[in-house]
Each structure stands twice: as C-alpha cells, then as structure tokens.
Amino acid sequence: MISYEPLWNTLEEKGISQYALIKEYGVSAGQLSRLRANQNVSTHTINRLCKILSCRVQDIIIYIEE
Numbered sequence: 113m114i115s116y117e118p119l120w121n122t123l124e125e126k127g128i129s130q131y132a133l134i135k136e137y138g139v140s141a142g143q144l145s146r147l148r149a150n151q152n153v154s155t156h157t158i159n160r161l162c163k164i165l166s167c168r169v170q171d172i173i174i175y176i177e178e
Contacts, residue, residue, distance in 0.1 A: 116147045119161065119172045126165050137164050 123130070133139040139160070146153050161172050 113150065113176050113178050115150050115174050115176050116172065118170065118174050119147060122165055122167055122171045126167075128165065133164070139164075 123133075130144055133144065134141055137160075139157075143153060143157055158169060158172060161167075162169060165171065
C-alpha cells in the first residue's frame with residue numbers, strides 16, 4: 113500500500129499548510145482529499161508536490177507492505 117504520511121510531515125517541516133497548497137500553489141482540494149485518504153494520484157501530482165516542496169519522492173510517499 114502506498115501511504116502519503118511523509119507528505120504531511122514534509123509540509124510541517126517546510127511550514128506550508130494545506131490551505132497554502134490550494135490557494136498559493138493551485139493544488140486542488142480533490143487532490144488533497146485523495147492524498148489524505150491514501151488513494152491513487154498521478155505522477156504529475158507527485159512531481160508538482162516535489163517541485164513545490166523542493167523535496168524527493170520519498171519525502172512524500174512510502175510503500176507499506178500489507
């Protein structure tokens with residue numbers, strides 16, 4: 113299972129709120145909702161988040177074996 117738990121930690125470390133992602137960076141509320149629910153998102157979304165946060169993919173997602 114893919115978990116987006118590292119994303120929330122990275123956002124906190126960078127001092128960027130979910131509200132800022134929506135209002136300042138144009139990330140849709142629907143995308144954030146899917147991320148919160150650990151649902152599928154596109155690699156385009158992951159790429160955008162890495163660019164916004166200046167981080168690596170592993171700072172956003174982690175694979176957890178079920």
